[in-house]
Amino acid sequence: MTLTFDRNIYRNLLTEVIPVAIETEEEYERVLKIVEELTFKKNRTTEEKALHKLLVILVEAYETENYPIEESAPHEILQHPQGIKWNSSN
Secondary structure, eight states: OOOOOOHHHHHHHHHHHOOOOOOSHHHHHHHHHHHHHHHHOSSOOHHHHHHHHHHHHHHHHHHHHHSOOOOOOHHHHHHOOTTOOOOTTO
8 A cells, every 4th residue: 555645735735834834942842742743643644654753853953952961881870760760699
């Protein structure tokens, strides 16, 4: 089964959302909300999948710039094993 991509439907989605490079926290929150809605929507259309992918790229770019994750040495990571439960019987 080949899914077709309808440019008019996609254009309408873009007109609704108006995706732009995220520059503010308010814009980030707005786009993130749409991403979350699309992420959990069942039976997304091909056009919704394309919009979701575009918005995720914008969110990741904003997060990379504004919420950088510092590099950690392996021994530092092992000192903070969050959520890991060790089995004492081993």
